Amino acid sequence: MFRIGAVILAGGQARRMGGGDKTLLTLGDQPMLAAVIKVLDVPAVAISANGDPARFARFGLPVLPDGMFAGEGPLAGVLAGLNWAASVGMTALLTVPGDTPFLPEGLAKRLVPAPRCAASGGRRHHLVSLWPVACRKHLSQILSVPGRRDVASFAALIGMRYIDFPVRSPDPFANVNTPDDLAQARSILGGLYNTPPGID
Incomplete structure (x- = not known):
């Protein structure tokens, strides 16, 4: 039986957005991070981020720094999680990026058993994955020595499997990386809110 927790990876530097915490940018009347939290169907959720944790205090969730592996990229956040x-x-960990506001509901259940990763439209979304907690020692060893730091390589090492999600609009795995992406996400969200009942 899998006991699943989730970590939202919110540690990116948002260079294409002009810096700062893009997960705290608003979509509608709430931060983007709140939209991500809302769809997570697990009993325990934390936020992976460096710096002052007080900026996430409103969410009431643990904030996990990268610790000794700060600067090693998203795998450091996966390990912290x-x-x-x-x-x-927990026996498994669901990771999701904090800048994916249209994630599908029921994600953790769809990805059981770990290790399993979401895919759609011919793309693999390695940060939307269910990781076995037992792989943390292997990941710590990898981060402790020079070498590759990309998530796809580590996923391959632990035998990651992939499950295809249907392509739809809005793209459930779309990242908000730029001001244009943010404007588009806000437009999509406004359209969803303004859709008459019974039409989708």
């Missing part, structure tokens, strides 16, 4: 998940008795 795996270590946290182990500490709260």
Whole structure:
């Protein structure tokens, strides 16, 4: 039986957005991060981010820094999440980027059993994955020595499997990386809110 926790990866530097925490930018009347939290169907959720954790205090969730692996990219956030998940008795960890506001509901259940990753339209979304907590020692060893740091390579090492999600609009795995992406996401969200009942 899988006991699943989730970590939202919110540690990117948002260079294409002009810096700052893009997960705290608003979509409608709420931060983008709130939209991500809302769809997570697991009992325990944390945020992976460096810097002052107080900026996320409104969400009431643990904030996990990268610690000794700060600067090593998203795998450092995955490891921080795996270590946290182990500490709260979870056996699997769902990771999702904090800039994907249209994630599908029921994501964790769709990805069981771990290791399993979402794919759509011929693309693999390696940061939308269910990781076995047991892989954390292997990941720590990899980050402790010079070498590749890309998520896809580590996924291959642990035998990641892939499940295809249907392509739809809005793209459930679209990232908000630029001001244009943000404007488009806000436009999509406004359209969803303004759709008459019974039409989708």
